[in-house]
Amino acid sequence: MPGGLDEPRLYDACGNHRLLGLIEAHHNAADRYVRILLSNLDYRNRSQTEHRDLLAACRRRNGEKAIVILRQHLREGSETLVSAIREDGLSRKS
Structure with a gap:
């Protein structure tokens, strides 16, 4: 993805x-x-912002900030996903 994060290279x-x-x-x-x-377009935009913030913290070698951002990102993503599954009944469709 042009201008995006090259995850395989980072890993x-x-x-x-x-x-x-x-x-x-x-x-x-x-x-x-x-x-x-x-x-969910709203979540996609928020997620992209969080990924940019995480990458910026890594580039600044600010591990503590990166951990805070990552924990928040994972927590909010999990909460959003659980809500989507409950609202749409996705757990019964699998």
């Missing part, structure tokens, strides 16, 4: 092949739920 920088495998497995398992979240 590869860690050099930990076991961690890279875990990240890939997580992405594969979470894909369905990420699609549900991103189908």
Whole structure:
């Protein structure tokens, strides 16, 4: 994606092949739920902003700020997803 985050390149920088495998497995398992979240345009915009903020904290090497941003992002994403599943009855359709 032009101007976007090159996630594989960022992850590869860690050099930990076991961690890279875990990240890939997580992405594969979470894909369905990420699609549900991103189908909501408001959440998509907020998520992109949070990802930019997280990347900026990483670039500044501000680990504490990155952790705060990541925890908030994951918590709010989880809450949004649970609400979407409950409202749409998605848990019964699977």
